[in-house]
Amino acid sequence: MNENVVDILIYLYENYMDSDQDSISDQGQIHEELIQAGFPEQEVNKAFQWMDELAERQTPENFHHQPQGALRIYTTEEQRRIDTDSRGLLMFLEQNSILNPSGRELVIDRAIALGTPTIGVEEIKWVVLMVLINQPGQESAFAQMEELVYNDIPAYLH
Secondary structure, eight states, X not given: OOOOHHHHHHHHIIIIISOSSXXXXXXXXXXXXXXXXXXXXXXXXXHHHHHHHHHHHOOGGGGSOXXXXXXXXXXXXXXXXXXXXHHHHHHHHHHTTSSOHHHHHHHHHHHHTTOOSOBOHHHHHHHHHHHXXXXXXOHHHHHHHHHHHHSOOOTTOO
């Protein structure tokens, strides 16, 4: 089985975060369920660490309205790991007020933290969804992102 952190994040989102019902909230129980579902323990541990780091980095300041207009220059490492289509998606999301510059930086940070050699559009979509899910005042942006993820709508169409 070649599961990675993104697969685990998708599983967690679909089984725990995307429901209104009370579900298991004990991290130990969830960890055990992921192992029983066939995810490698090392990847499960990485996914929990990824989510812990996301929680640490999420601050209300990341999602307050900020002036736009600055151009993001990607480092050589970011360009090597985040493919051109993914960088285009991030620009699109920012231009359409789904992400602001600080939110975009958090997404880039968390995308790089996935540890995969390359980060494609699908991975970026899921990272954005995970970043937006618990942000107060971002319900509309989250709903738009969820639509992009689940309905496989090309992000570049208006």
